[in-house]
């Protein structure tokens with residue numbers, strides 16, 4: 001019982017971990033509080049489910065999900081950069097618009113079942129991997145590959161321009177980078193990953209549901225921040241690893257509180273409170289530190305600053 | 311190198327906050343000229359530099375850099391001509407990125423960003439060599455995050471970044487004003503060194519009258535969005551700080567007695 005619970009935690013942490021990496025890109029690297037995530041997660045699930053439902057290749061559906069998510073991110077970026085709509089509002093508009101789009105993608109149904117249909121997991125089982133390991137193997141493979149690609153990409157000329165856009169837009173603009181382009185690129189990348197995660201999750205649970213993305217941004221934030229607080233952010237590699245591990249820790253915490261009797265319906269409230277606590281922790285630490293010692297480390301101050309403009 | 315004709319900028323036109331920041335500025339700067347720019351608060355010095363860099367479009371007027379009309383070009387396109395250092399040491403560098411990453415981005419100023427490795431080992435050698443010119447020991451701290459550096463170190467780094475690829479035009483906006491006097495002096499020395507080595511055409515805004523007369527070969531004074539004084543050659547050599555203040559009074563009809571220009575010395 002306990003062992004299978006922890007195994008489920010690992011599976012979920014990895015499959016949703018791809019979404020967390022997407023949120024890391026928009027929220028941390030680009031410093032863009034992107035609410036598109038709620039819609040693009042479901043979009044990925046819906047696209048993959050529909051493609052599979054229609055009898056096409058599940059890998060095709062999964063790839064298509066990635067591209068559709070990226071397209072959604074591009075539109076959010078377009079709203080923000082070209083139409084000068086504020087970041088939060090751009091994301092909210094896309095999130096709402098995607099709700100209708102997702103219903104259309106699922107053929108007007110609010111739920112699309114994939115029971116007894118071939119998914120990427122059945123394909124993996126076909127290669128000889130035991131059925132109960134399929135999700136973990138695929139999740140681990142995807143997370144490692146994604147983390148590796150991001151690690152390499154963020155150190156390319158373009159990747160550095162992306163990071164600098166989130167850090168100091170004025171500076172990188174004065175060094176000749178069109179920050180409208182890098183913002184759109186970052187939002188496309190982030191939402192592409194989020195949608196990919198949606199596709200993995202839909203096949204994992206054998207259905208897509210139009211409401212499955214609600215609150216996803218908060219889950220993503222919780223995972224990113226929990227990971228950062230526990231595992232640190234001193235280097236790029238460490239930061240990337242930290243947010244993935246954060247995703248697993250988040251799932252573990254959820255599994256624990258549910259075992260302790262928290263009703264499923266209170267999960268979102270719990271997650272929101274968790275994010276509030278994690279975000280205010282530098283401030284609380286600072287206050288406590290001041291009371292006891294009078295001085296505090298720079299780490300808290302740095303974190304604190306980065307949480308302010310969300 | 312730089313030719314400005316009848317440049318005009320009015321902020322918030324038609325509102326109660328309407329402000330004519332530049333009113334028909336014309337200025338010719340020859341290649342290799344180092345022009346210091348002085349004037350009271352709100353004279354339009356920063357606006358002039360921002361307009362040259364393309365931060366906002368002009369209402370009227372022409373800007374030509376090295377024979378090319380640029381006033382219609384967006385800031386990131388003009389960046390290939392221009393190196394900048396701002397007053398705020400935080401503004402010129404990306405705090406969450408390392409020293410070498412910041413330098414690598416400066417090394418690609420004006421070039422297309424590609425999907426290739428941002429820093430090569432050759433770059434690192436080059437960065438070390440350049441950083442050692444600053445005399446701050448930063449050449450041994452390539453992978454330190456810039457956010458951990460002091461204001462003076464960051465400003466020196468920004469200066470190096472602005473000149474790493476010699477720009478056609480170097481724009482300095484009170485870039486030593488936020489530093490303590492010693493650090494400011496050090497950064498100013500580095501500025502003069504880099505400008506001289508690369509023979510950079512430079513506009514340097516300063517509130518320090520002594521520096522304004524000592525650094526460079528020409529001094530212009532701004533007031534109310536206009537250039538009210540343009541000193542060079544013999545005439546500049548024979549001008550002292552008190553003369554400059556007197557000239558300001560005569561040209562603007564105002565006194566600088568309470569201005570920070572005086573206090574700064």
Ligand SMILES: Nc1ncnc2c1ncn2[C@@H]1O[C@H](COP(=O)(O)OP(=O)(O)O)[C@@H](O)[C@H]1O
Pocket residue numbers: 321322329330331349350351352353354355356357358
């Ligand atoms: N972005 C802006 N929007 C509105 N007004 C501005 C803006 N930038 C500068 N100004 C106004 O233009 C005038 C000139 O400012 P500035 O060029 O910064 O002066 P200086 O650098 O000489 O002190 C000031 O009155 C200032 O308030």
Ligand SMILES: [Mg+2]
Pocket residue numbers: 355356357
């Ligand atoms: Mg100014």
